[in-house]
């Protein structure tokens with residue numbers, strides 16, 4: 001059988017007894033990600049040919065789709081966790097043995113903040129070494145219980161821990177439970193190749209540590225712009241709708257309800273998500289969308305934000321028209337958009353300007369709207 005290069009084991013069988021929550025901490029979602037999703041999303045998993053997640057069956061289904069959607073190329077399998085960490089680790093190794101991997105990295109799911117750089121260094125160190133085990137030195141002053149100063153060169157061992165697969169597999173086979181603290185503890189420490197770990201690669205043990213996970217998550221900000229324009233139908237004196245608000249003025253001409261405000265907002269969200277324009281998803285040639293309520297389009301944009309794990313930071317909408325007077329309806333429009341997108345009113349701005357009687361808009365023939373949105377993977381409200 002062809003040899004696989006790198007395998008990754010994620011130990012996620014812990015019940016988090018120190019955490020005091022109903023679901024194990026590794027499955028708690030912060031900003032839409034649980035620990036495992038965050039970790040896998042944050043590293044380049046193309047380094048791996050196979051990933052095995054050791055977790056109870058009841059947590060697999062719930063997260064399987066999500067992880068699979070994130071990364072389609074790599075093979076993700078599951079193994080059963082055992083009563084102890086050693087059993088869990090060994091079970092996972094047994095599961096990937098058939099794939100004949102050269103190297104294996106064994107990671108604790110309680111360390112979601114491990115960087116891609118650390119993964120890269122572990123893998124590169126394994127090309128010349130049997131092991132690559134990250135550690136940090138704690139610079140805090142250390143006192144023993146008898147108030148004696150303790151030599152500060154103590155190594156604090158982290159995960160992921162890199163091994164030649166055959167080495168760690170054989171160690172597991174030969175060693176009994178009692179010696180085991182983590183996989184590197186199965187080896188004589190003189191034989192271990194230590195590499196620098198990361199202070200940020202925290203082990204999230206207690207509930208308070210969750211705030212570190214939130215603060216230290218990598219922040220992504222994206223922006224999008226949207227513009228739309230519709231002309232009035234002067235034969236229909238009523239029926240204008242802007243940002244879902246009915247206004248006593250001429251109706252705008254359009255395939256749908258011609259809500260120029262919502263159309264601009266949708267396009268700005270699609271832009272921020274690097275998608276196509278509104279006409280691509282809701283074609284004005286498709287009878288399905290004839291006279292349809294533009295709320296449907298905005299709801300679609302909201303779902304896309306959710307799917308991509310993004311939250312709106314701020315939404316700024318500008319109407320350009322001579323008439324009607326927008327300011328009277330501003331608060332109602334903000335409420336509508338806040339309800340439809342499930343965001344707070346305070347992050348929405350609706351402004352209006354005239355076109356100083358210049359051009360098509362200046363002659364009062366229609367309304368234009370522009371929208372700029374900022375989105376982030378962190379929720380700020």
Ligand code: ZN
Nearest residue numbers: 228258260263
């Ligand atoms: Zn439109």
